[in-house]
Amino acid sequence: MDQMLIFINAYLVPGIVSGSIYALGAIGLTLLFGVLRFTHFAHGDVMTAGAYFALTFVGLLGLHPVLALPIAMLCTSVLCLGINHFFYRPLMKRPSLVLTISSFGVALMIRASIQLLYGVESHYYVRGIQRSTEFFGTFRIVDRHIWIVCCAVVLMAALHLLLTYTRLGKAMRAVSDSPDLARLTGISTSAIVKATWVIGGSLAAVAGVFLGWDGFIQANMGWDLLLPMSAAAILGGLGRPYGAMVGGLVIGLAEELSSYPWFGGDALLSPGYKTGVAFTIMVAMLIWRPNGLFGGRVR
């Protein structure tokens, strides 16, 4: 029984939590890839920016991190629209590799700006011991983990409804399928691109806040997540938002469960190799199934 509790509390729940965070980030990556056809390497740093926007309001107004979410989402959306307007839009007619490389530059700019404004040390939304809730009279889950997973599920459900039933969602999928045909259907690509930035940026902001809430806020936090998020997006198939959700969860769980002492005694893999697990999954996918599990686009 003790072993079971340890498994749930120290491996399964953290795996689901980081999986939810990866999924939120990976959805943005994959949506942007579908609509703009380039990998947005600054997405991790957009997450960081979201975490710092929230930190500002948590600090100023003493808000609960969850209440700071809408503000962080709004600010990050504006940031993304600005980045798109000044950096990516002028390069849109160039090969997508140019955009990818410029997103590296944007990543460095965001990170450096954050370091200038907030310094390089770590920050926290809340300090001290966290409340937790007991389930079935056996295991306890920290309240923030419940919040994180519930918010992620609600946001993903909302995204599902948006993509499936709204005019905007259908137009986004259409642009992702075939940009030229979408224009020939009267869909204004630039409006869809903006909407995609708002959605991708907002979800990245939420991922950033959750990441900071679950640990600490630091200028490199998002950049460090780029690898597992990309692995999640590739695992699910680029351009496939539902794939990214599953991919995120799989990568999160794989990372945590790989260090569980499955065969008694020692951890199967030292927790230091967590990033290696995501990387291995990504490389394996790229070699054997570059379309991802759910058939994304290679182009």
Place this chain on the structure above:
Amino acid sequence: MSLLSLEGVVAGYGPDVPILHGVNLRLDAGEIVAIVGPNGAGKSTAMKAAVGLLNIHDGRIRMGDKDVTGSSPESIVRKGLSFVPQTENVFPSLTVQENLELGGYFSSRGHVRAGLERIYTLFPPLRDKRYQKSGCLSGGQRQMVAMGRALMPDPSIMLLDEPTAGLSPKYAEEIFSLVLGINANGTSVLMVEQNAKQALMISNRGYVLVDGRNRHEGPGNDLVRDREVAEMFLGG
């Protein structure tokens, strides 16, 4: 006044190499007009130029009295012109109904509902397949979805790029009779066709393009009978 006219259009895919070297085309209200010619003559290119997908180096494109040279595809489409490309003419990961709904992207809800009913009446097989992904359909059904999508906004002009390419003769026949039906409902049709003879026979007028230039033009039936045109590519 013509519904659509290309006047001395020089255009190509890049900024440098033109494929059209001064093409003149016009489509009048109520007409079916066919563009025929050998491979690489610039037939499809002329259509893409008309819908704003290409760089126009010289010449003018007009819709009625409006100059639309250099306008974006989305604004041209919103003025009542629909284009059905030869390939990639459906959104494969969207269902048949979603494809059609997007055809009415800039119309009101009521208009979309009425449009769906109209399209399902015109293409009965699509009604049964409406919740299927259009990427899973056969070539002929896909062509129906593409045409249905283009017809959703009830356009005054419809441009078809090789609507019968890759279809069986039976399906091609069906597409041609659909074109006649669409025309009878008040949409003027400009089409590029490999099946030149059949296309010219249902057309009011035809153009023969060769090497990005106008070679012949005239009533469809005259072109079919024209010896030079026949020798060139109607197979004698």
